[in-house]
Amino acid sequence: MQENSCKNCGAHFTVTSDDLEFYKKISPSFDGKIYEIPTPTFCPDCRFQRRLAMRNEHKLYKRKCDSCDKTIIALFSEKSEYTVYCQDCWWSDKLDAHSYAKEFDFSRTFFEQFNELYKKVPAMNLINGLNSLQNSEYVNFMTDAKNCYLVFAANWLEDCMFSSFIWKSKDTLDSAFSTDLELCYECVDCDHLYNCDYLRNSESCSDCVLSFDLKNCSHCFGCVNLRNKKYCFFNEQLEQGEYENRVAAIKKDKQEFQEAQERFEQFRYRFPHLYAHQIHCENSTGDAIKNCKNVFNSFEGYESEDCKNMFNFPGQCKDCMDVSGCAEIQLVYDSACVFPGYNISFSNMVLNGGNNILYSAFCVNNCKNLFGCVGLKKDEYSILNKKYTPEEYEKIIPKIIEHMRRTGEFGEFFTVSISQFGYNESSAQDYFPMTKEQAIKKGYKWRD
Secondary structure, eight states, X not given: OEEEEOTXXXXXXXEOHHHHHHHHHHOOEETTEEOOOOOOSSOHHHHHXXXXXXXXXXXXXXXXXXXXXXXXXXXXXXXXXXXXXXXXXXXXXXXXXGGGOOOOOTTSOHHHHHHHHHHHSOEESSOBOTTOEESOOSEEEEEEEEXXXXXXEEEEEEEEEEEEEEEEEEEEESOXXXXXXXXXXXXXXXXXXXXXXXXXXXXXXXXXXEEESOBSOEEEESOBXXXXXXXXXXXXXXXXXXXXXXXXXXXXXXXXXXXXXXXXXXXXXXXXXOSSOXXXXXXXXXXXXXXXXXXXSEEEEEEEEEEEEEEEEEEEEEEEEEEEEEOSEEEEEEEEEEESEEEEXXXXXXXXXXXXXXXOEEEESSEEEEESOBSOBSXXXXXXXXXXXXXXXXXXXXXXXXXXXXXXXXXXXXXXXXXXXXXXXSTHHHHSOOOHHHHHXXXXXXXX
């Protein structure tokens, strides 16, 4: 066990013996020699913040595709220094990411060289499933959606608007972190709801309004912690007719409803709240997690085992640490948006399969054995997008790792200056808000 101080914020954090075993497990091996990944110098929160700064979720711009010149919606403004392709051009043969290849220069830092490559390889305008969207132009991090508008980080939707992190839902507005909603409005951390408004931490309910922690309830208004109930008003059991009259009177008068909301905010604090929302979890800590075992300090995920410091992990993660926005992964460390993947560290946007990847971004379609690459598709044995034989690759990578040890880069996620986005455009601003002056002082970009 080690006690460390975060070099970013100064906070003390503990590196446990289990953490040390994990770092050994994921350390790369070349020619029979293991190149151990060092313990982190950032605390878990600062690592999370640094990864989020690489992700622009909902700041959208209208601009031209730099390849075909058609007008597109993008994560990058016209003023951006990055070349941006629409999805059709990015996925087509128009983009040959190997044409931007660089020879590794041992007289310069790796992050400096990677950043140059990152700026040259065209970026995707949006992170959406190609050909899986219908009439859903203003969305991002989406697949399988129809008639959706301003929805982000979501899948399998129809007729939804103004929402984030919702799945398998229909006719839903202004909701977040929820699954299987229909005809719902302002619902957060909920599952299996029908015709509900203003619910939080509830599941398997219908026709409920302004309530907290309900299960298997219907026709409840202003209620807290109820199970298998009907026609309850602020936890008072009523006859159907009386309930319907009271609710109808409140719903038709805006002032009455606002007063009910104020009453509810006071009312819900009279009841005990669960310390965390965990369902079928064993030896785990965190909130909004389900069917997990040995998962620690993790949030908004399910069906995972032996993981730590995870966020937004919808299923099948094992032996992973410090990962956000991921699923179906194993032995992944300090990375963002990996789906699925095996043995990946310090990378961003590894999609549609990948394994044995270090320090790479936007590499897709079952890439493997990559180091410092950007925008490659179904590729292997490349460094800074330059192709090598397996034998050459195995000889060069150890030299690069030793070089990065000397520069203090190995074992660290991408520096904040590498992000394609201003801090105020990124998801980091949602969870770790900063002023322009604070962000610039920390080395982040800012978009005016």
